[in-house]
Amino acid sequence: MAALLAAASLHAAPREKSVVVSPEIRATISAGDEVALLVRPLPGESLDAFARRLTDDPKSKRQIRAANGGIPHLKPGRFVRVPYRLLASSYRKIAMEALFPADRATAAGWEHRVTALSGKPESLWRIAEWFTGAGTRYKDIRAEGAIASLETRTGQVVLVPGRLLMQPFREAVAAAAPAPESEAPRLEFGEDAQGRYAIYRLKKGEALYSAVVVRFTGRLHAEDVNAKAAEIAERNGIPDVHAMPVGFPVKIPVADLSPEFRPPDDPERIEQEKARLEAAQFANTVRSADLSGVTLVLDAGHGGRDTGAIVDGLEEAAYVYDIACRVERLVRGRTKARVVPTIGRDAPCAGPQAETVADFRSARVLTTPPYAIEDAAVGVNFRWYLANSIYKNVRKSGGQEDRTVFLSLHADSLHPAVRGTMIYVPGEKFLNDSYGKTGEPYQSRREVRETPRVSFSRKEKIESEGISTDLAEHIVAAFRSADLPLHAFEPVRRNVIRGGREWVPAILRYNRIPARVLVEICNLNNPDDRRLLRTRAYRERVAGALVGALIDFYGGTATVAGVPAAGTSR
Ligand SMILES: [Zn+2]
Numbered sequence: 384m385a386a387l388l389a390a391a392s393l394h395a396a397p398r399e400k401s402v403v404v405s406p407e408i409r410a411t412i413s414a415g416d417e418v419a420l421l422v423r424p425l426p427g428e429s430l431d432a433f434a435r436r437l438t439d440d441p442k443s444k445r446q447i448r449a450a451n452g453g454i455p456h457l458k459p460g461r462f463v464r465v466p467y468r469l470l471a472s473s474y475r476k477i478a479m480e481a482l483f484p485a486d487r488a489t490a491a492g493w494e495h496r497v498t499a500l501s502g503k504p505e506s507l508w509r510i511a512e513w514f515t516g517a518g519t520r521y522k523d524i525r526a527e528g529a530i531a532s533l534e535t536r537t538g539q540v541v542l543v544p545g546r547l548l549m550q551p552f553r554e555a556v557a558a559a560a561p562a563p564e565s566e567a568p569r570l571e572f573g574e575d576a577q578g579r580y581a582i583y584r585l586k587k588g589e590a591l592y593s594a595v596v597v598r599f600t601g602r603l604h605a606e607d608v609n610a611k612a613a614e615i616a617e618r619n620g621i622p623d624v625h626a627m628p629v630g631f632p633v634k635i636p637v638a639d640l641s642p643e644f645r646p647p648d649d650p651e652r653i654e655q656e657k658a659r660l661e662a663a664q665f666a667n668t669v670r671s672a673d674l675s676g677v678t679l680v681l682d683a684g685h686g687g688r689d690t691g692a693i694v695d696g697l698e699e700a701a702y703v704y705d706i707a708c709r710v711e712r713l714v715r716g717r718t719k720a721r722v723v724p725t726i727g728r729d730a731p732c733a734g735p736q737a738e739t740v741a742d743f744r745s746a747r748v749l750t751t752p753p754y755a756i757e758d759a760a761v762g763v764n765f766r767w768y769l770a771n772s773i774y775k776n777v778r779k780s781g782g783q784e785d786r787t788v789f790l791s792l793h794a795d796s797l798h799p800a801v802r803g804t805m806i807y808v809p810g811e812k813f814l815n816d817s818y819g820k821t822g823e824p825y826q827s828r829r830e831v832r833e834t835p836r837v838s839f840s841r842k843e844k845i846e847s848e849g850i851s852t853d854l855a856e857h858i859v860a861a862f863r864s865a866d867l868p869l870h871a872f873e874p875v876r877r878n879v880i881r882g883g884r885e886w887v888p889a890i891l892r893y894n895r896i897p898a899r900v901l902v903e904i905c906n907l908n909n910p911d912d913r914r915l916l917r918t919r920a921y922r923e924r925v926a927g928a929l930v931g932a933l934i935d936f937y938g939g940t941a942t943v944a945g946v947p948a949a950g951t952s953r
Contacts, residue, residue, distance in 0.1 A: 400500055402481040405661040409462065410481035412500045416509045419450075420470060420478050421462040430457055436668070443469045467513070473666040476551040479513060481660065488555035492544040497535045504535040514543045514552055523547055551666070557860045568598070572637070572646050577618065579637040581644065587629050591616065593800040595633055598872045601641040601880050605908065608798040611639065641873075658811060658848075665849030667898065669785050672938030674720035678782040679933065680770050680896060682725040683707035684793040686746025687756025692796040694907040698743075702916055703792040705740040706904060708732030709926030710790070717930060721782060723773050725749060725766045738919045751829040760889075764820055765828065766791075767893045771837060772830035774896045788854065788933065789899035791890050794916065795906045802909040803868035804925075806858055807901040808851035809894070810877025811844040813887040837893050847897045848877065854898045854936050861932035865924055868905070868912070898936075902929070 401411040401421070409421040424433050434444040448454060450464050457463060467475060479486065485496040493514055497504045507521040507530070515524075524530070528542050535541065545556040570581040583595055596602055596611045616624045619634055627633065637645055642655040671677055683704040685691035691699030704726070711722045712735065729745040747753040748765040756762040770789050773780075777787055795805065819836030826832065839847075855875040862869050878885045886892070888901050904925055905912035915921040 400482075404477060404481045405657075405664065408477070408664060410478040411464075412482055414501050416501050416503075416505050418467040418478055418482065418513065420465050420467075420474060422465055423460060423462055424457040426459065428457060433457060433463065437465050437471060437474055438469045439471045440469070471668060472516075472549045473551050473668065474664070475513070475549065476555070477660065477664055479552075480663075488552070488559040489542075490556070490559055492542050492556055493548055493552050495541045495543060497537055497539045497541065499537045504537050504539070507533060507535060507541065510535075510541050510543065511547075514549065515547045516549050520547055554856060554860060557863060558856055570599075570635075570644060573634075575634075577636075579646075580618075580634040581637060581640060582632045582634055585627055585629055585631050585633060589629075590800065591624050591627055591633065592798060593871075595635060597798065597801055599635055599641065599644050600639045601873070601876075603795075603797040603801055604881050605798040607881060608800075615639075658845075662811060662845050662849035662852060665846040666853040667850050667936055670937060671786060672934070674714070674718035674786075674934065674937055676781070676783050677718070677720035677786040677788065677933075677937060678773065678777055678780070679710075679714060679720050679722045680725065680773050680787065680789045681707055681711060681722055682766055682770070682789065682791040682890065683746075684791060684890075685756075685759065685762075686726050686728065686743045687762065688744075689756050689759035689762055692794065692907050694796060695913060697907060697913055697916065699794045699796075699907060700743045700746070701740040702922070703794055703904065704728070704743050704746070705733060705737075706922050706926050706929075707792050709735065709923055710792075710929050713926055713930040714933070718934065720933070721780065725769050727753065735923060736919065750831075752827070754824065754828070761824060763889050764825070764893075765830075767837075767890055768820075768825075768828065768830040768834075770899075771893075771895045772833055775834065785897075786937070787896050787898065788936075789891075789894055789896040790929065790933075791888075791899075791901040793901060793903050795903040796908045797906045799906075799908045799910070801870065801906050802912050803870045804858075804862055804874060804905060805870040805903045806855040806875050807879065807888055807891060807903070808855050808875060808877055809844070809847050809887050809891040809899060811841075811848040813878045813885065814839055814844045814847075814892060818893050837895060839895075843897070847899065850898045851891075851900055852877075854932070855900050857936045858900065858902065858929065858932040861928040861935060862925075865928040865931070867921075867924060867928055868915070 399411055399413040401409045403409055407423040411421060412418050422437060430444055434447055446469055447463065447465055450466055467478060470478065482500060483495060483498060487494050495510055495514065507525055508518040511521040511524055512518040524541065524543055527544050545553055548556060568583065570583055572579065572581050583599065585594060591612045592608055595615065596608050600611055602608050602611050612624050615633065615635060618636065621627060642652040645652040685700035686704065689700065711724065714720050714722050725748060726746050727749050728743060730741045733741050747755045748762055748769060750765050750769050754762065754765045774784065774787055777784055817836055817838035820831065852875060859869060859874050878887050891899050891901055905916055907913055
């Protein structure tokens with residue numbers, strides 16, 4: 384976490400403290416608990432564009448000017464102060480998270496830890512203003528929390544109930560809400576002759592595979608999970624992995640832990656937190672409640688000779704195609720979005736009532752000319768080339784770049800203890816600067832000749848991680864409210880971890896659509912997931928939740944003074 388520093392060098396106000404969020408953004412708090420973001424304009428950005436990016440109100444331009452000594456226009460490289468009340472709610476959340484890193488979202492609401500950054504404990508009024516948008520709501524916060532005194536004290540935890548929160552805080556609460564087992568478990572750290580470790584005590588009914596390896600090391604595939612479980616058992620002097628008693632203090636090497644579970648001073652954890660804060664500033668701010676102007680590039684994974692995973696006679700390609708058909712029907716019926724599939728086949732989509740899924744062998748990627756899927760890897764390359772071409776030409780079809788979404792549907796085959804939906808987003812640090820294919824069969828497709836090589840700037844990579852994560856979190860919230868099973872510990876992932884390597888799936892890696900996710904609907908190796916996937920009801924609900932998430936992503940995020948805009952579906 385970024386350290387607090389006295390910001391005398393930045394702006395001269397005394398007692399002002401600031402936190403570096405990214406090279407472009409600092410959060411500050413000054414005497415009287417006035418919060419602001421100091422933001423460096425993007426290259427060539429006008430004051431108008433700057434105000435549109437940072438705030439929800441076009442009239443805020445004048446007030447930004449006033450807050451910066453009446454500057455007529457922006458100077459490149461020079462920080463601009465945007466007072467908290469002008470900020471769009473997603474930026475307010477960035478400011479709060481930077482200034483108050485000990486705050487956290489729980490199932491009940493937002494827990495704010497009183498920190499007295501400006502020298503005096505912040506008042507309930509200020510807390511209400513920051514998190515709900517209206518200081519007057521201090522009464523509700525006080526009543527619900529049975530808070531005895533109006534005076535707060537440093538270290539006190541004030542709970543702002545979920546229903547009062549501004550949208551981005553409320554979303555974080557919704558994401559934290561679920562399954563009690565996903566509450567961040569407490570780890571103790573220690574060191575012995577074999578190095579640094581964390582201790583986790585197994586609870587009743589917990590197994591080393593899921594409660595320790597899947598949760599704390601991020602491994603998911605059976606061979607990785609089993610190998611790591613055996614290693615950890617050996618490290619603990621336990622000959623039988625299955626024989627760990629309840630309460631046993633399992634030592635997990637710190638180097639095996641996912642960064643978020645490492646000690647707060649761990650360099651990888653610090654780096655990851657910085658990267659996430661940086662990406663978080665690029666949450667989606669485009670509103671289009673009926674999805675007009677939105678283009679959904681819909682990719683059903685596999686097809687043709689590429690069956691995807693096959694478990695117990697259940698073929699991934701057939702089932703994800705069925706869900707894609709349902710998504711397409713619901714989007715066309717409920718919204719004004721345009722759906723562009725990456726895959727076509729001879730058999731028409733089965734109707735909404737169909738229990739069985741239709742043939743997928745004739746599936747081809749809809750490049751020009753189409754590619755009948757012979758080779759799975761070539762098929763994936765053609766999908767992202769096609770997606771990039773759709774994106775590049777989106778205006779010709781009446782769409783807009785910032786209203787384009789890429790959704791790839793798959794089903795995983797992981798350790799059988801893992802279940803539920805997981806969503807991959809393009810983690811910035813796993814993306815290439817530049818990539819392209821040459822020769823046949825690529826050269827004969829129009830989409831490849833149009834843009835043979837794809838390249839990304841650092842800003843584009845960070846932006847796509849941020850926007851895609853925002854989209855993924857909307858999907859998580861929609862699945863949660865539809866009561867659909869989600870991966871218990873970390874449903875949104877920035878990379879695959881397998882066999883000691885880490886990467887972003889190719890379909891996301893070379894894709895230029897900023898808002899892009901790969902949804903692993905469920906785990907085919909888990910019997911409960913398989914049973915669900917075979918039912919029409921589940922597939923229809925999954926499709927409904929995906930479409931609901933898309934509507935929320937574009938429609939439900941406008942917040943003015945803590946009041947959700949009309950059209951929100953929450
Ligand atoms: Zn797949």
